[in-house]
Amino acid sequence: MPNIQNVLTEMLSYPFLVRALTVGLLVSLCAALLGVSLVLKRYSMIGDGLSHVGFGTLAVATALNAAPLAVSIPVVVLAAFLLLRISENSRIKGDAAIALISTSALAVGVLVISLTTGMNTDVCNYMFGSILAMSKGDVRLSVALSVVVLLLFILFYNKIFAVTFDENYARATGTKSGLYNMLIAFLTAITIVLGMRMMGAMLISSLVIFPALTAMRVCKRFKSVTLCAAVVSVLCFFAGVVISYLCATPTGASVVIVNIAAFLLFWLAGALRTVRPA
C-alpha cells in the first residue's frame, strides 16, 4: 500500500499532472454547478449533444492545423444555443433532434479524421481523453474561462434558481428567463469544451450529470444540492486522477468510475434515510 502523501508529492512533481489537476478541478466544479440546473430542467441531453459537437470541431480544427480550443469554443457555443432553441420548441421532439445533431457532428468528425490523419492515438484521446492534452497556453485560457464561469454562476445564482424552479413564474414576474437559459447553455458549452480533452468527448457529460444526481439523493434544498454537487465533483475528480496515476488507467474513465461509486453510496444513504427517518 503506497503512502498517500508520497504519492501526492510524486504526482505534483510532474508539471503536466499539475496542469491537468488545475484545469480538471476547476472544470469539474463548473460542470457540477451547472449540472444541477441542467438535470432539473431536463436538459441533460444537451450536455451530451454538445460534447459530440465538440468532438467534431476538434477533429476539424486538427485537420486545419488550427488551435483546438479557439475553434471549438465558438462552434460549441453556437450549437448550445441551437440545441436550447430546439428543446424549447415543443413542436419538434427535442431529444430526437439533439440525437440527430450529435450523431451528425460525430459523423463529420470521423469522416474528417479518416480523410486526414486516420484513426490514431490522437483520435482515441479525443474520444476518451488524455491527461497529457493540456499545454501551458491551454491551461491559462482554461483557468481564465473557468473563473469567468464560476463568477457568472455565483452572480446569477438566484436567477438560475428561479428560472430552473418555475420558468413561467419567473417570466411572468419580469425575469428574462430566455436570457438566463442562454446563459446556462453558454456556460455549459464553455465548460464542456474545456473539460473535453482531458475527460474525452464520450465521457465529459458524466461530469455534468453525475454530481447533481448524486447530491440529489440526500440533499433537499437547492443550495445544499448545489454545494454538495460541487464538493462531490471535485473530490471524485481528484480521486479519479490519483487512481488513474496509481493503476495506470485512463483518466476520464477512472473519474467516471469514482463518480458511479459516489452515486451508489449516496443513493444507499438516501434510501436508508427514507426507510428509517431520522
Add this chain to the structure above:
Amino acid sequence: MALFTCRDLSFAYEGNTVVAGLNFSVQRGDYLCVVGENGSGKSTLIKGLLGLKQPQGGEITRGENLKSHEIGYLPQQTAAQKDFPASAYEVVLSGRLGMRGLRPFYSGADKAAAAEIMERLDISLLAGCCYRDLSGGQQQRVLLARALCAAAVGSGSGHGLRALLLDEPVTGLDPIVTYDLYQQLSRVNEEAGLGIVMISHDVRSAVLYASHILHLDGGQAFFGSAADYAASETGARFLGR
C-alpha cells in the same frame, strides 16, 4: 387608467378559439373573480394578462405604468417537477427576485419579508422542508407566499406588488386555511390597493369577497359588480338558486 384593459380579446390553441369577445378592465384596488366551467379559458386568460400567452385577436393594455415585477402570480399547477429539491423558504424568497432587477443577491429586507409572509400564512415551520415533500395544500400556501412576498413592506425603492393574479388558489385547501386566505386577500386588496384577479370555483365566496365578477363560457357571459352578478340570471343559475 386601469391596470389591465382588454378589448375584443380572444385566445386560441392551434387555431381553435377557446374564448373570445372579452371586454373588461381591472382598476387599481379592484378585486375581480373569474368564474366559469372547466375548460372555459380562465387559466388561459390569466396567462394572457401575464404575457405568457399571445392573444389570437384583440388587445391587452397595461396601464398605470404597471411593470412585470409588480405582479404576483399563483399558477394553477407549477411547471416545477415533482422531484425538485428546494426548500419552502427558497421558493418563497424567489418571489422577491423580480423587484431586485440586476442586483444579484437578496437583501436583509427581502429575507425579512419572506419570513414575515410565511409567518402570516402559518408556514414558518415548513421553511426548511423540501417543497416536494409538502402536501398539496401546503405547496399551495408556499406558492401563495411567493406571490405575496413582493407585497410585503420594506420592498425597497418604493416598488411593491400592485397586481396579484391567482389561478384557483383555494382548490385543495381546508376550510380554515381557505377562510384565512380570503381574509389575507381582502386585507392586501384594501390596505395596499392591490388589484386582484382570482380564478375560483367557489362562486359563493367570490360574490361575497370580490368587487367584480367575470363569467366565461366561451365568451364573456357576464362582467360587472359582484352585487349585479348575484342578481343576474347567469349568476343566479351558477349560484344554484
